[in-house]
Amino acid sequence: MLHTTRALAALSIALALAACARAPDRAADEKAIADGEATWAASDASGDVAAVERLLADDYQGVAPDGSRTDKKSELEETRTGAQRFVSNQLVDVHVRFYGDVAVAQGSEHWVKREGEPKGGRYVWSDTWVRRDGRWVIVAAADIEVPDPPAATP
Secondary structure, three states, X not given: OHHHHHHXXXXXXXXXXXXXXXXXXXHHHHHHHHHHHHHHHHHHHHOOHHHHXXXXXXXXXXXXXXXXXXXXXXXXXXXXXXXXXXXXXXXXEEEEEEEOOEEEEEEEEEEEEOOOOOOEEEEEEEEEEEEEOOEEEEEEEEEEEEOOOOOOOO
């Protein structure tokens, strides 16, 4: 009986350790997604097509601020020409929620254009990420363009 109790205790501990080993590292996943969002935002001004190529799934589908639909090919072309239009585009905030191997990231970014009106503004967005082959990729996105909040007056 004592051997059975010890064996069950050892089995319980082994199963608990195995479950912990298989549990996803959400902090690392959240950092990877937040870093990806920052990279994607910055690519509007940097023209970093290789980064966007890595971040977007081949079957990516998005909705642009004007309501048009986008795919990976159109996003890569937009990235190629973005540096001509944007001085900068920076991530402001991101919040990530996980649903197994799916994550929803919502946040905003602030941009400054080289010319035209308005000169600056914000995108507020929601992106869907999926873990595929051990890495996170964006499969869907929806962006809304909103004006910058008014500057605080003293």
